[in-house]
Structure formats: structure tokens, C-alpha cells
Amino acid sequence: MQFLDLEFVADQFQQYADSDPVHWNSEEGCIKFGETPVFYKRFDDHFEIEIDGVTMEIPRI
Known part of the structure; x- marks a missing residue:
């Protein structure tokens, strides 16, 4: 499994x-x-992303 930086993806x-x-x-x-x-x-007003079972909300700018 490849590690992916959640902050990078959010950005x-x-x-x-x-x-x-x-x-x-x-x-x-x-x-x-x-x-x-x-x-x-x-x-x-936001995106919801899921990476390897981890869900995160990202505000739209």
C-alpha cells in the first residue's frame, strides 16, 4: 500500500x-x-473524500 498525504490531497x-x-x-x-x-x-460548500477508509470533509474555496 502506498502512503498518501491527506493534506496534499485536500490541497x-x-x-x-x-x-x-x-x-x-x-x-x-x-x-x-x-x-x-x-x-x-x-x-x-465542501467536498467529502475517502482514502483507504478514512473520510474527510474539505471546504470549497
């Missing part, structure tokens, strides 16, 4: 999820960071 979502429709193009889905799948759901 990527805040920076790019609303401005890069090619990679984040739906209300929910899965994006791979390296070999690690990151499942996400988009809400009006």
Missing part, C-alpha cells in the same frame, strides 16, 4: 476541483493519486 481538491473539469467532472467519483484511489463527493 489539490481545493485548488483544482472547481477549475479543472477534465479530471473532476462529476458530483462524485474516484481519482487516483499514484496507485491510491480517492473517492469524492461534491457538496455546495
